[in-house]
Structure formats: C-alpha cells, structure tokens
Amino acid sequence: MSVLTPINKLKMELNDNNFFVKRDDLLPFSFGGNKARKAVYFFDEIEKNNNDVIVTYGSSSSNHCRIIANMAASRGLECYIISPQEGYEETSNSKMVALFGAKIIKMPLNDVANTIEQIMKDLKKKHNPYFIQGGGHGNIGTEAYVHAYKEIKDYEKEENINFDYIFLASGTGTTQAGLVAGKIKAEDINKKIIGISIARKNPRGGDVVAQSVRDYFMDGKDYDEEINFIDEYICGGYGKSNDEIDKIVKDVLLYEGMPLNSTYTGKAFWGMKRFIEETNIKEKNILFINTGGTPLFFDDLGELIK
Ligand SMILES: *Cc1c(COP(=O)(O)O)cnc(C)c1O
Numbered sequence: 001m002s003v004l005t006p007i008n009k010l011k012m013e014l015n016d017n018n019f020f021v022k023r024d025d026l027l028p029f030s031f032g033g034n035k036a037r038k039a040v041y042f043f044d045e046i047e048k049n050n051n052d053v054i055v056t057y058g059s060s061s062s063n064h065c066r067i068i069a070n071m072a073a074s075r076g077l078e079c080y081i082i083s084p085q086e087g088y089e090e091t092s093n094s095k096m097v098a099l100f101g102a103k104i105i106k107m108p109l110n111d112v113a114n115t116i117e118q119i120m121k122d123l124k125k126k127h128n129p130y131f132i133q134g135g136g137h138g139n140i141g142t143e144a145y146v147h148a149y150k151e152i153k154d155y156e157k158e159e160n161i162n163f164d165y166i167f168l169a170s171g172t173g174t175t176q177a178g179l180v181a182g183k184i185k186a187e188d189i190n191k192k193i194i195g196i197s198i199a200r201k202n203p204r205g206g207d208v209v210a211q212s213v214r215d216y217f218m219d220g221k222d223y224d225e226e227i228n229f230i231d232e233y234i235c236g237g238y239g240k241s242n243d244e245i246d247k248i249v250k251d252v253l254l255y256e257g258m259p260l261n262s263t264y265t266g267k268a269f270w271g272m273k274r275f276i277e278e279t280n281i282k283e284k285n286i287l288f289i290n291t292g293g294t295p296l297f298f299d300d301l302g303e304l305i306k
Helices: 034-049 063-074 092-099 109-124 139-159 174-185 204-217 243-256 265-278 294-305
Strands: 007-009 018-022 053-057 078-084 103-107 129-132 165-170 192-197 228-230 285-289
Touching (some): 018 139, 034 063, 034 129, 034 139, 053 063, 053 109, 063 092, 063 294, 078 109, 092 294, 103 109, 139 174, 165 174, 165 265, 174 192, 174 204, 204 228, 243 294, 265 285
Parallel strands (some): 018 285, 053 078, 165 192
16 A cells, blocks of 8 residues: 655745645545554554454554554454543544454553453464554554655655655654654754644653654664654643634634644644744744544534534
C-alpha cells in the first residue's frame, strides 16, 4: 500500500504566513490517519514474521484500535484488543472495532500489563502472536514518520519551497519523534517541528518524544534541543474541548473543506494558531500535518450543530 499523501495550500491567513497541510487523514485505508501510516509498517513486519494473531492495547474507541482491527480482519488474522474499562464510551471507532470482529478484553487499567503478558504467553502455546504497543509506539511507528518526513522533503524539492515550521498534534509523541528523526537524518537545521500536546504535560510529554528519538538512533546522543513539545493548549486534558476549538473544526470544514476533530487535529490547529500569534511568527511557510481521526469528526458533529 502506498503511503504517499498530498500536500495542499490552505486559504487561511494569519500574520502573512503561508499555510499548507499534509493530508495523512487521506491515507487509503480505513479512514486514514497517522495510525494507518504506522500500521502499514507494523503489518510489513507481521507479514515477514508470519504472525497469525495480533494483540494490541488501547481503548476500543481509539483510532489505533480501529486501524489495527481492520487491517487484521482484512488479512484474516485474529485480533485481540486489551482495553482499559475506565472512560469507555461508545463511538464510531468502537462500533467499527466490533464490526471488524476484534476480541475486546476490558479490565481495570491496573491489570492491563499482566493481562497482556498472560495472553501472549497463552497464545504462544499454539500460535505466533505479534504485540503492537498502544498507539503504535516504538521504533516501527517512528520509522513510519521518518518516511513521511522524506515525502515532505521530496515535495519541497519538486515545488521549490521550504517549510520553516511543521506543526502537528502530539499524543504519545511517536509521530513527532519520527518527524524529528527524519529532520536529523536530513540535517535540516533550519526547520522547526512543533508538537502541540493534546493531553500530556511536560516534562513527561517532551521526555517521551526525546526518548523515542534516542531509541531510534541508539547512538548515545541526547536530542533534547530538537524537541518542541508544547503543553499550553491541552485545554483540560484528553478529549476536552472549548468553544474556540469547536469553531475551528467548523470553520476549517466550511472554508477549506477539510475535516478536523476536537480531540486531536482541531485542538492542535487551534494551538498552532495561538502559538503563531503569541510568538509572533510572520511571513513563514508553515506545514500542518492532518494526522486524521476522521471518524471522530462525526462523533463531534452533534456538538458542532448546536
Ligand atoms: C494518535 C493520534 C495522534 C497522536 O499521535 P502520537 O504518535 O501518539 O503522538 C494525533 N492525531 C490523531 C488523529 C491520532 O489518532
């Protein structure tokens, strides 16, 4: 499956900057998104290893679990999803996960680690199971976004443009780590990658990104100065929104025809605008990564109409 996604210019105006967006939400599998890009690389590995069962962790309402359950089903592989029972809500994603026939095992958060270990042990008696970390965290997920960075470089060459900033929604930080690793590999000293946290606070949030970059290179260097993990626009935590975010989700669909969602991309887009205003970024070329979550848009829609 090709993972090349389009880059388009937006009409949006702010401080005479030019805004572009990389449409990873349009990846051609299961409503796309960054979890689809990561999954392509995990399933390459799964194919190489001849694994016959997939085990992963996450809320069944997550984009990650939707994609993994769909990819497993499309290849006729059994899929187990270990899910914390806290905060469970039925969403478009959780309905699809059920539709794909994944086996969802719910339990208190505290029991998750032991359960994963036990299930993997049991499955290994008769199968060759593969475990994917929550959110597609780890070097394979990082590699997926090193590749995305190469796509961005190719676009810059073809279009004779240079992006000064790349903004994105940062959660576990794997997507950001991949872009940062791609930047380091390309020796692009003039580009800034800004992760807008959708939930985590610093120092943990930024530390996890830095650790992922170190895990990727394993060269003993610390890459702390490359990490811009901004935790000022969390807006009360994961999934929490405000009127300004809802308005951006509505306006960007209305004027640009592009879906965002209040949990990830809408919050990050709002954070990006505020960051640009507050730090007075002017006359730059700015690329926003639309990391997807299209089904979340439909979960938001009722709220947007009000
Ligand atoms: C998971 C997710 C993110 C965050 O990606 P990380 O690699 O975990 O930082 C951003 N946007 C969307 C739509 C996601 O589903």
